[in-house]
Amino acid sequence: METFILVDIGNTSTTVACNFGKRQKRIQRLPTNQTSSKTIRQVLGRLLFRRRVDDAIIASVVPGVTTAWVDVLRELCNRAPLLVSPELNLGIQIHYPHPEQLGADRLANLAGAVARFGSPVIVADVGTAVTVDAVNQQGRFNGGIIAPGPAVMLDYLAERTACLPRLSLSTRFPSWGRSTKDAMNLGAAVGYRGLLSGIIAHAYARPGLKNASCLLTGGYATWCARGLTIPCTVDHNLTVDGLAWILQNNRKAGRSLCPKHRMP
Numbered sequence: 001m002e003t004f005i006l007v008d009i010g011n012t013s014t015t016v017a018c019n020f021g022k023r024q025k026r027i028q029r030l031p032t033n034q035t036s037s038k039t040i041r042q043v044l045g046r047l048l049f050r051r052r053v054d055d056a057i058i059a060s061v062v063p064g065v066t067t068a069w070v071d072v073l074r075e076l077c078n079r080a081p082l083l084v085s086p087e088l089n090l091g092i093q094i095h096y097p098h099p100e101q102l103g104a105d106r107l108a109n110l111a112g113a114v115a116r117f118g119s120p121v122i123v124a125d126v127g128t129a130v131t132v133d134a135v136n137q138q139g140r141f142n143g144g145i146i147a148p149g150p151a152v153m154l155d156y157l158a159e160r161t162a163c164l165p166r167l168s169l170s171t172r173f174p175s176w177g178r179s180t181k182d183a184m185n186l187g188a189a190v191g192y193r194g195l196l197s198g199i200i201a202h203a204y205a206r207p208g209l210k211n212a213s214c215l216l217t218g219g220y221a222t223w224c225a226r227g228l229t230i231p232c233t234v235d236h237n238l239t240v241d242g243l244a245w246i247l248q249n250n251r252k253a254g255r256s257l258c259p260k261h262r263m264p
Contacts, residue, residue, distance in 0.1 A: 002054040005044065005076070006243040007069055008105060009035075009060035011128040013219065017240040018047040027240065035065045040072045056081035057247040059104035059239065084108055084243070088250045091115055093140045105239055106133050110141055112242025113215055120212035122203050123238070124196065126150065127218040132199050136208030145199050150192040150220050154184060169223055189227070197229045204230075 006017040009032060018026045026047050030039065056073040058081050060066040066083075073081040082088070086099035090111045096102060105125065113121045114135055122134040126149060133144035148156075150169055158166035170185045177183025203209060216225055217238040225234050235241075 003048070003051050004244065004247055005047075005053055005056040005073060005081075006240045006247070007056070007058045007060075007073075007081075008108065008239045008243065009058065009062050009065050009069065010105060011061060013127075014065070015240060016043055016047065017237075017243070018044075019244055020051075025237075025240075027237065032062055032065055035068055037068050037072055040068060044072070044076065053077040055079070055247060055251060057084065057243050058082070059084040059108045059243055061103045061105055082247055082250060084246060088246060090246060091249070092119075092135050093138070095140050095142050103131065106131050106144065108239045108242035108246065109133065109215075109217060110135055110242070111246050112238045112240075112244075113213075114139070115245045116241065117213045117215070120209045122200060122209060122212045122214045124200060124214070124216050124221075124224075124232070125218040125239070126196070126216060126220040126224050128152065130196065130199070130218075132196075132203055134203050134206065134209050134212060136206070137211075138208060140208075142206075145203065147195065147199060150188055150224065153188050153192060157184065169220070171223060171226070189223075193224060193227050193229070196224055200230050200232070 001021040004019040008015040012032060013029050014032045015029050028043055028047060030043060053076040056077055058069055070081055084104035084107055086094050086102060090107055091114050092110055109123045109125055110133055113123045119135040119139050120137045124132045128149045130147050130149050131144055135141050154167050157164045167184055169188060173185040173189060174182055177186045214232040215238060216232045216234045217236060221234045225232060
């Protein structure tokens with residue numbers, strides 16, 4: 001049974017999954033801004049239990065952090081980790097003027113969504129930013145929509161006003177704001193779900209997406225799903241599932257080899 005490491009490096013957090021065979025999986029998350037070689041080894045040590053790593057893949061939107069992961073993973077398996085890019089087999093057709101500008105997480109999301117649900121499919125990844133991408137019934141990705149994430153709304157209010165406090169998103173709030181805190185949380189919840197519903201509705205109106213499945217992923221997916229006016233399926237592991245699919249279908253890609261290592 002082979003062991004694969006799947007790494008999704010986001011702006012706020014990094015998700016690390018260890019796949020044993022086709023279905024068994026362990027997942028850990030860590031703040032991206034706390035990434036170091038030492039931290040990476042500690043996380044992998046907890047996931048692997050001294051197992052040998054056969055292969056690895058990285059989707060990263062933070063280039064400054066990618067190198068540390070590449071260096072550690074190159075030591076642990078017999079080749080450099082695969083880096084997600086539009087040049088790989090993703091199971092979709094990319095029709096985009098500058099595909100090199102596409103975030104690796106967006107590509108992994110679409111690969112995982114199409115592998116599981118087929119096309120057409122719409123994916124909303126709600127994190128620091130929200131990205132809404134879709135593959136039409138012909139299996140083509142033509143573009144998407146990007147907007148600020150829900151936490152940014154509260155951060156912006158705190159940064160740009162003198163008296164409003166900095167708050168974290170809350171899952172509990174009244175139907176009407178009778179305090180500053182309640183009013184801000186209500187504005188974020190109702191306002192953001194309205195924004196996301198509007199974006200997804202716009203995607204549904206695009207050609208070839210009328211009967212698309214809709215998936216929510218990302219750190220705020222569950223928070224957004226409550227009260228969303230459009231039916232969506234929440235899948236927090238969509239990105240790493242997409243990484244697993246990409247790795248399985250691109251392992252023959254030429255990469256440098258080096259001696260095998262085990263976690264110390």
